[in-house]
Structure formats: C-alpha cells, structure tokens
Amino acid sequence: MKLSVFDFHCDTAGEMLRSNQSLTHNSLAVSLAQATQFEHYVQVMAHWIDHRLDDQAGWEHLLSMHQNLLSDAALQNGDAVLCTACPDLSVHTSLLLSLEDARVLDGHIERVDQLFRMGFRLITPLWRGLTCIGGSHDTDQGLTAFGKAALTRALRLGMILDVSHASVESAADIFELSGAERRPVIASHSNAYEICPVSRNLRKDQIQSIIESDGIIGLNFCQDFLRLGGNAKFADVFPHIDYFLEQGASHALCLGGDMDGCELPSDLPTLSALAELSEQMLSHNYSEALVKAIFFDNAYAFSRKHLS
Template identity: 35%
Template sequence: MIKKPVIDFHCDALSKMLLDPKLDFTQDERLDVNLTRMEEGGVRLQCFAIFLSQSLGKPKIEHILNQIDIFNQRVIRFGVTPVFTAEDFIALEQSGGQGGILSLEGADGLEGNLFYLQLCYEKGVRFLGLTWNYANWAADGILEPRGGGLTPEGVSLVKACHELGMILDVSHLSVKGFWELAELAGHSGRPFIASHSNAHHICPNARNLRDDQIKEIIRLGGKIGINMYPPFVKEGENTSIRDILPHIDHICSLGGEHTIMLGSDFDGIEIHLSDLQHAGQYADFANFLLKHYSEELVWGWLYGNAAGFLKAWLPPKEKAL
C-alpha cells in the first residue's frame, strides 16, 4: 500500500473535545481524527475547526478561546506542530511530522467585535467561515429561509479579514452571500475557499456548490475541499468512496483539477462513508484514487493543491502577529 501525504481542511475534533473533556486526542477511537489516526492515514496537516455548538448557549468569544486552549493543551502538547505562517508550513514539510492549523466556523462568537477578530488572528486562527447554516450578525447561512447575504457589519468583517490576512471560507454561506463575498474578493485580489463542500450538480444538497460558484472559486484561485459526509455525497444509502468520484470528475470538467483538496468534516458528522470512517483510512482512499487517476492528479487532490495555496496565502513570518 502506498501512503500519500494528506492535508485535510476540516474536522470538528475541538468541538467534540470541548463537549467531552475525557476524550484523549492521542488515540481515543471516539475521535475520527486523533494523533494515531493522523499518523496511520499520512495526514501531514489537519485544519481544526472551532465550531460553537448550540448546546453552549449564546455564542461568545470565550467559547472560541476555550477551543483554542484545547488545541494548545490537548493537541499541540502531544506532538502536533502548530502552523501559523508559510514558513511554519514549509518547516513542517521538511520535518515530515503532523501539523495543525485553526479555522473558525461561523463568526457568531466574535460578537460583532472586530477586535475579537484581531485577537483570534493573533492566537493563530487563519481561516474564517462567515456563517454556519443560519443567520448571524455577519451574514445568512445556506439554510436561512430568507436567503439574505452579507450585513453591513459582515461587509466590514470581510474587509477587515482581507486587510489582516484572514482567509475566508464560504462553506455554509448563503448563495447571495457567496456572490457578495466574491465581488469583494475580486476587488481585494484575495481568493477564498470552500473548506468542506461538494458539487450540487452531482448531489443537490443545499450545502453543495452550484456550477457557477465552482467556476468562480476556480477563477479567483481558491480551493474546494471534498466533503465525506454521505448526504453531501449521494442521495440515498450505502455511500462509499466510489461515490466521491463523480464530484471529482465534475469539478475537473469545469476546469478545477487544481482546485480540489480534501475537507472531510470528520468529527462533525454522525454517519460516514462505508469505507472511509476516520483519518486513519486515508491511505486506502489514496490507493483507491490511484486506480482511477494519475499519480500527479491524486497527489494534488490529497496534498499538493492545498499545500500550494497555504504557501501562497498564509502570512509570511515577518507579517504574522
């Protein structure tokens, strides 16, 4: 079996560990992503999302800081290398170890305060999804019935992110919000990502990207993380890694072969693909892909496309706060 290096742009292990302090990141099998499984699956870099569960009550900055603390005390301390800058990522590549980077899934906990955005950036958060599925102070989510876009405060947030160097993430954002962000991104020259979304043409779930959205992400130089949650992969039951292929093929048909990366959604999902249930099985997934595509393409989707984006858009060391 060939083990390829992997970058995964979305998991919810931090939220899971916040809700259950007894979870052990090193090897607890209740975590889809743990240190042992990262090593087994060849995961070179894992993006850890800070997701504020509704069970926490009204979202607050302290909930974000609590998960950053979990990242520091229960992930990094056991050997995962934090990645804050482009130089950090290059050093990680050279070391061959396991790394972690932080994203914030939904601006709710920033409480409308741009100082808190600055604080999160200083503490290492490098990606920001404006919403989860519903409306907050910054924008409407994809499941918000009214289908609104960015609020005036949300526009200010986007501009502040562009100035700061925070990379924006459109997974969960409303369609109207997507296009408003795309216009702002076009003016700034900064691309954005969809960290964990698939192709709506293949699986018409609201969370998946329409063709024009995929083309816009490609045009702007962004990236799309393929999501492993079965309802986003295929309608119906008995979903496997084979059902990922039509999404890959479709995005490639739109010109996105260099846009695809991985965004598993592990630890944020209650059901899994039959043959890809945790990060330790990425080697099996890689070998399956190699039966259908060239090594160059597979390496790009598992690692290279995301790696190039990180080197280009993570802040250089001298500019990181």
C-alpha cells in the same frame, strides 16, 4: 505510494473538548496515532460553535476549545505544531486553525484581531440561519453591514474566507469582498451541487469563481452531501471529482473531510481509512499525480501562496 494528507476541515477540536480526549489517542475519527502512517499530515482544525449556544456563550466556548487544543500534550511536546503560515515540511504534523460560524463576533469587530493573534487564519463566516454576519445556506440573505465590515477586517489582516455554509447571496458578497482585497476564496468542505443538489454544495458559477480567485475546494465526505438521500460510500465521491475536473478544478481540489462533524461513509469511518481509499482511487484510473494533488499537493501549494 506513501501518502501525505492535507485536510481543510475537521471538527475534532470541539469533540476533544466535549469528550475530554487527547489529540493523539482517542476514540474520534481523527487522531494523530492514525496519522503516523502518512508521510506528512496537515489538518485544519475548525472551531465549530455549537448552535445551542447563543453568540456570547459561543465566543466563550471558542476560547475554551482553543485553550484545550493548545494545552493538549501533542502540541505541548511538539508532536503537532500549530502553524499560521505555510506548513513546515520538516515537521510531520501541522495544524491550522479556522473559525466555523463567525456569529460569535457578536458585533465586536476587535474580536477579528483577537482571532488573528490567537493564530486563526481561516474563517467560515456562516453555518446555519441568519446571524449578525449574514445569511447561511438555508436562507436567501446576503451579508449584513457588520458581516461585511468584520470580514473586510479579516481579509486585511491576511485571513482567508470560506463560502462553505454560505447562502448564494452571502457567497456572492464574500467573492466581492475577497476580490476587492485580491484574496482567494475557498470552500473548505463542500461538494458539487450538480451531483448532489443540496444547499451545502457548490453551484457551477461558484466553482468558477473559486478557481478564478486561485482558491481551493475541499471534498466533503459527509454522506448527505455526497449522495441525495445519504447512505453514501467512499466511491460516491468519484462523480464529484469527475465533475470538478470537468469544471477545470484539477489544481483546486483538496480534502475537506468534515470528520468528527458528520456521518461518514461506512467504508471511511476514520482518518486511517484514507490510505486504503487512495488505492481505490488509483484502481478507478485516477493518476497517481491527481491522487497526490487532491490529498496534499494542491492544498500545500495554496498555503505556500496565500498563507503568510
């Protein structure tokens, strides 16, 4: 089986800037050199804001990360194409952009429009703590008035909101705002709370709300979100997949590996291991159609419908 990969979350853009490495050849978990083995490769490049930076410095950091990515040789010579709508399958590698931790809007709603013009189509509004946007997963606070206004603006521009890292209360607000604009809600990199009860994973009713909104759920390979106490192997993703399938998420499940942003399982150190692991899934009696759906087809169908 020739595998295609569509992954909804990696933190490689920040790591490229931090370590001054290119997208094609690097020592990171994600590189284009590894992706050549896939039939197609689509990667959402999250722009994560380092928590040590204040909101204004974080905004400047975001601009640097974005500029660094755009000027990378792979984008300059066409080995990877930045897309703002459904990826074009006549090219091998497409990149989509997301902002992770929208506190860097820092009270400036016009920055949402600027992000859109820069090509961002996905926003993960929260990351940690209470910000100008609202409460993250480690709080019990919902969105602020500014958060609601900024995210409504994002929705009206055609951007998609992500409940990964949101508190239960903020996630409820995000479902409500997105529902009012008839837009889907995604969880770009979160697993099932019932299987691994940490605040970063999705509650049963949140999974239902995502499915009902026609959104998607990216399986996160971070050890701590796969298995309580960490020390997870790739196979620890299977109970999450089974649970999501029981909840009716067969058309919503995709990858959100969190590569270059977390401690990965020892048998999944880098992107290139995914091909072998897809074989492990087939041996585990998942059908070829399901494996393809999770690795590519569901995310692609979502972007055809909702990214324009």
